[in-house]
Amino acid sequence: MTSISLEDVMALEQRETTSLIGSDKVEGTAVYGRDEQKIGSIDRVMIDKMTGKVAYAVISYGGFMGIGDDHYPTPWASLKYDTRLGGYVVGITADLLNNAPRYSNDNEWSWSRETDERVYDYYKAAPYW
Amino acid sequence: MTSISLEDVMALEQRETTSLIGSDKVEGTAVYGRDEQKIGSIDRVMIDKMTGKVAYAVISYGGFMGIGDDHYPTPWASLKYDTRLGGYVVGITADLLNNAPRYSNDNEWSWSRETDERVYDYYKAAPYW
Numbered sequence: 082m083t084s085i086s087l088e089d090v091m092a093l094e095q096r097e098t099t100s101l102i103g104s105d106k107v108e109g110t111a112v113y114g115r116d117e118q119k120i121g122s123i124d125r126v127m128i129d130k131m132t133g134k135v136a137y138a139v140i141s142y143g144g145f146m147g148i149g150d151d152h153y154p155t156p157w158a159s160l161k162y163d164t165r166l167g168g169y170v171v172g173i174t175a176d177l178l179n180n181a182p183r184y185s186n187d188n189e190w191s192w193s194r195e196t197d198e199r200v201y202d203y204y205k206a207a208p209y210w
Numbered sequence: 211m212t213s214i215s216l217e218d219v220m221a222l223e224q225r226e227t228t229s230l231i232g233s234d235k236v237e238g239t240a241v242y243g244r245d246e247q248k249i250g251s252i253d254r255v256m257i258d259k260m261t262g263k264v265a266y267a268v269i270s271y272g273g274f275m276g277i278g279d280d281h282y283p284t285p286w287a288s289l290k291y292d293t294r295l296g297g298y299v300v301g302i303t304a305d306l307l308n309n310a311p312r313y314s315n316d317n318e319w320s321w322s323r324e325t326d327e328r329v330y331d332y333y334k335a336a337p338y339w
Contacts, residue, residue, distance in 0.1 A: 096254065098321040101265055103254040104233035125225065125232040126257065133264040133286035133338070135257055136230055157262035192227040209262070 111168030112140050112160070114175060123169065124152060127192075129209060136209045137200070140171070142178070153183045154190070156206035173204065240297030241269050241289070243304060252298065253281060256321075258338060265326070265338045269300070271307070280312045283319070285335035302333070 096103035104126060112121045121142035126135045135157040141150040160169040173181070182200050184190035194210070201208050225232035233255060241250045250271035255264045264286040270279040289298040302310070311329050313319035323339070330337050 100259060101256040101321055102259055103256055103268075105237060105254045107257065108234060125234045127230040127232055128236065128255070128264055130229060130231055130291065135262040135264065139232075162259065192230055 107138070111166070112142075113163065113166050113168050113170045114178070115170070115172065116175075117166060117170075119168070120171075120175075120178075121153075126157070127154070132209075134209045136197070138169075151183045151185050152190070153178075153181055154196075154200050155181075156201055156204050156209070158206050159204045236267070240295070241271075242292065242295050242297050242299045243307070244299070244301065245304075246295060246299075248297070249300075249304075249307075250282075255286070256283070261338075263338045266329070267298075280314050281319070282307075282310055282312045283325075283329050284310075285330055285333045285338070287335050288333045 096106040107123055108125055110123050111119050112123060114120045121140050124139040124141050127137040127139060128134070129136050137154040138157055138160055140153045140155050142153060155171060159173070160171055162168075163170045171178075182196070182203055190196070197208070197210060225235040236252055237254055239252050240248050241252060243249045250269050253268040253270050256266040256268060257263070258265050266283040267286055267289055269282045269284050271282060284300060288302070289300055291297075292299045300307075311325070311332055319325070326337070326339060
């Protein structure tokens, strides 16, 4: 049996306010497609060290227990939190997702301004840089 | 004995690039004072949901295994990563830290524009909002 103490609940609450959210609360949160089907979850956010802006949420779609996952760097602004679903909705169709920039192994992705532009162009998002 | 596979190393590397850092890599990272003494570690970063800007790193100083810790919301810009120390250096003296805004229980802190101003004024940091 799992019990949750009042302290746990408070600690959890502290990870989110009206305007702010804790990074550890974002990690692992479910991601839904436009059709409200759960399609993945958030691995982590990537933060621009200099400006402190979130450059990407890295989302894993598919796979099982982290094996065989594809990782999609996604502009933060392309995710909308849905309180009813309890997760983020990514505003692109399944078709568009099929061609979205991704990597399967961590060493396959080279983070650079060039890939920044490719991803942000793809999601038609305003650059974080 | 703990062994680290090549995959682990790659996965780790992926959490940091020249300009970007993963939220899960920031969490738990050591924090040093001006005198290069380790004084705490980072709990999490708090992200502004609308703008995607990191509003705070929440730092725990003191305590043991999370019990009795004090939590200090700290402007991201007030932390400088030191590659030699392998952690963040917070550019305030121990004296200044003694009076820095903090909370001990999670429910003691009310995140609001008023507390934003208090913290950012204290660290003389440029507002994230």
